[in-house]
Amino acid sequence: MRPLRFFLPVLILGAGVCTAAGAQDYVGVGMSLNTFFSPSGQPFRAPAGQPYPIVKWFEQADTDKDGKISHDEFVNDATAFFNKLDVNHDGYINSPENSTYENDVAPEIQRTDPRIRQPKNYVAQSDADSGGGDTDPTAGRYQKQVIGASQYGLIDEPQPIRAADSNLDFRVKIDEWVNASNQRFTILDRNEDGFITLDELPKTPAQIAGEAPAPDAKKSKAKNENGKKKRFGGY
Ligand SMILES: [Ca+2]
Ligand SMILES: [Ca+2]
Numbered sequence: 001m002r003p004l005r006f007f008l009p010v011l012i013l014g015a016g017v018c019t020a021a022g023a024q025d026y027v028g029v030g031m032s033l034n035t036f037f038s039p040s041g042q043p044f045r046a047p048a049g050q051p052y053p054i055v056k057w058f059e060q061a062d063t064d065k066d067g068k069i070s071h072d073e074f075v076n077d078a079t080a081f082f083n084k085l086d087v088n089h090d091g092y093i094n095s096p097e098n099s100t101y102e103n104d105v106a107p108e109i110q111r112t113d114p115r116i117r118q119p120k121n122y123v124a125q126s127d128a129d130s131g132g133g134d135t136d137p138t139a140g141r142y143q144k145q146v147i148g149a150s151q152y153g154l155i156d157e158p159q160p161i162r163a164a165d166s167n168l169d170f171r172v173k174i175d176e177w178v179n180a181s182n183q184r185f186t187i188l189d190r191n192e193d194g195f196i197t198l199d200e201l202p203k204t205p206a207q208i209a210g211e212a213p214a215p216d217a218k219k220s221k222a223k224n225e226n227g228k229k230k231r232f233g234g235y
């Protein structure tokens, strides 16, 4: 299978956000870890303490309510989101419509949530004082960061709309969208039975971060174990 492509500017944007400011600058500005992005990039949000909103997407896509998402249901759900983004209904998501997606529909993709765990040796590369890189055989090599929609999604695609633009003409035709949706279904149907079920889906990075112990609890635990304060993740 040909891998879906990502646009370099999105990667650069994500890296800049991560390194240009401290963690606290991005917490509390409307970013919630209880956020899920469907494989098409549609955001679903739930208040803290409520079930992770993957269930909202699943209920939306599973139109016959049999507890599993068929290939047709998956593509229909993706196409419905395409039609929402294709505001002028010309069969393309063009640049202005994509900008509306990035700025208004899914603004989370422009920020990197510092609570989401990043590959360890990215930290070693960017902050030599953080330690831990010397013993890692991959230290110093580029490790792909978890950015954009990948923070909240099941597939590592920082910008799911642009990723579907296979001929790189800065617009996504419905045919390209259906092709991307077919690929996404194949990735997610891990047991290849033609259906997506909740129990075969991975946890998203945001979901994992949301379920992790609070930072204060981690710090005090580390202090107790090591007898001194320890830095976590370079933040
Ligand atoms: Ca179904
Ligand atoms: Ca359009």
Ligand SMILES: [Ca+2]
Pocket (backbone or CB within 6 Å): 188, 189, 190, 191, 192, 193, 194, 195, 196, 197, 200
């Ligand atoms: Ca399956």
